[in-house]
Amino acid sequence: MLQVSNLKAAYGKIEALHGISFQVNRGEIVTLIGANGAGKSTTLKALMRLRPPESPVVTGGDITVDGVSLLDMAAHRVVADIGMTLAPEGRRIFGNLTVMENLQLASWSRREQDTDKAIRHIFDLFPRLAERARQRSDTLSGGEQQMLAIGRALMTQCAILLLDEPSMGLAPLIMYDMFRTLKKLNAEAGLTLIIVEQNAHLALQVADRGYVLDTGQIVAEGPAQELLHRPEIKAAYLGG
């Protein structure tokens, strides 16, 4: 479904991705792992067609979803028309809005107008958010903010959800809980997930397949279980 072919991307004159290719099938969980600066976040931002200066400029290759190229699309169209969105690194929730407002705002481009029902669904998934619905969202704890970031992304009715470092700064229990919820969404609703993680061990346990990035290139790929047991990957990314 999602096909990335020979993608090159740069920040100014500095090339950050040197022609990477990968593909993700509908209903799959795919993870991109790699060290700091390998180009994982850059890949996600390029996929979302976000603009500079925070995001790279695509200088070569192509990104297609079901054969449609995303290269000439603005980010909001990728969300509205393709049904793909990103829960960005650092969560980036709208702290000056309440939890409820964050969720309502994300329903901007929904075709189906039943926002209340969609919000109830999010509250079922993350009951903690329901308790805090009227609260300004910058008063939430880190874990709750991550739930809101995911809930907000789901409100766009996405079929493909990109997650950038979802486990960052979370307590282990909350982290496992969140991944369980994501896995459930994948199994029950067929949500396609692309997860970028520093915590490679965790990501590979959840994912079906994985790609390993190193300085802007894909250096290894395969089923997640197999990557977990490959000695060179164990040594480089999983801490021995």
Place this chain on the structure above:
Amino acid sequence: MEFFLQQCVNALQWGSFYALIALGYTLVYGVLRLINFAHGDVFMVGAYLAFFIATGFLAPEGAFGFSRELTLWLTIPLTMILTSLVGVTLERVAYRPLMRKGAHRLYVVITALMCGLILENGNLALLGASRRALPELLDKTVYQIGGVAVTNLKLWVIVAAVLVFCALHLIVTRTRMGMAMRAVSWDRFALPLMGIPLERVIVFTFVLGSAIAGLGGLLFAMSYPALDPYMGAMTGWKAFIAAVVGGIGEIRGAFVGGFLLAFVEIMVAAFLPSTFRDLFAFSTLLFILWLRPTGLFGRPLTSKI
């Protein structure tokens, strides 16, 4: 006492103009983190547009020859619409290309300053330096309330400023577009990820701010029928300072700041030699900023300009 109350009414009217302009500054700043220094001149353009629309409709030998009442009711929306087009054009032609190229905000602010000068001098070149007067659109009625004389126009100006403020408050807090405006002011990176076209939110902000400035220009032209190309410069600067003192980015701040500045100005002019006016006004504002660097309603932010 009566003299004081009379001055209060004058301050309310004068403050309404500052507030109407300051709201536009604060809206654009809130959404784009851009100080739109051309905004005072957009106010000037609004006054001139009102002049041309009103004289065009009124001219007895012209195509319309409308009554004064009808002219007023047509001039209000037309001035607001045309002025908002001017604001949107500035955004399209001057600011957006720079932002797209990822230029630092400082360059956009300088561009805004230049746009203001272009509007002033373009007007000067096109229409000459002669002052123009808006024809009277409203029969003057003077109400005596406990010895204080209030004209109907003064009342309308004050009512208009309050109504605009309330409407703006409702838009920003209750509508989805207002929610998006607040969201952009917090984090513009994440907005497109919600499927929201950022540029539409920005254009909407310029439409709102410029339309309000246009209304201010019309009311100003009705109150002080002496239009000149530089009328927006000083008034615009003062309104900008009023917005900063109120806490730029905060709608309440712009409103309160506008009235505060006018109050100080009018009272100094009333009780002291009028040459002291600006000195006192700005010293007061400096003192407020010294006490509260982010303004009366502002919250500290990591990056300004």
